[in-house]
Amino acid sequence: xxxxxxxxxxxxxxxxxxxxxxxxxxxxxxxxxxxxxxxxxxxxxxxxxxxxxxxxxxxxxxxxxxxxxxxxxxxxxxxxxxxxxxxxxxxxxxxxxxxxxxxxxxxxxxxxxxxxxxxxxxxxxxxxxxxxxxxxxxxxxxxxxxxxxxxxxxx
Numbered sequence: 604x605x606x607x608x609x610x611x612x613x614x615x616x617x618x619x620x621x622x623x624x625x626x627x628x629x630x631x632x633x634x635x636x637x638x639x640x641x642x643x644x645x646x647x648x649x650x651x652x653x654x655x656x657x658x659x660x661x662x663x664x665x666x667x668x669x670x671x672x673x674x675x676x677x678x679x680x681x682x683x684x685x686x687x688x689x690x691x692x693x694x695x696x697x698x699x700x701x702x703x704x705x706x707x708x709x710x711x712x713x714x715x716x717x718x719x720x721x722x723x724x725x726x727x728x729x730x731x732x733x734x735x736x737x738x739x740x741x742x743x744x745x746x747x748x749x750x751x752x753x754x755x756x757x758x
Contacts, residue, residue, distance in 0.1 A: 654703050661699060664735075671742050678749035687745070691738040698734045700720045702727040 637643040655661050668688075705727045709720050714750060 613638050630710055654700055669732060674746055684745045687741055691741055694734040695738055696732040704733050
């Protein structure tokens, strides 16, 4: 049973962005299937490019990661420490891609404001937040002792 404030379903509306031309396909589920792995990879890169252009968060996360990458290089992080940071950054970007896709779907398919839409968007954003916190905590645990060591040598 739907809640009192739930959204009524709307017919699918095709959305056009700079990178994508979506079309409505009825009863033909194979029309949008990738023919091979190269086409699948091309579509993945198209999605990455579209999200990079459309979402400020991707550019901000990339800048933050670049700063931490340089700090890790300068402070002599081990390969394992680099891999931990890289894995968590991949997690942040993956969560952000899913969040972006869900937000776009909600905004285009169910444009009205309601509690269900807010819940979906907020919980997707919470997933990004949790992985981001894990990245920052891991980088703090990795870099703080190294920074304190450098400061102790200077003073």
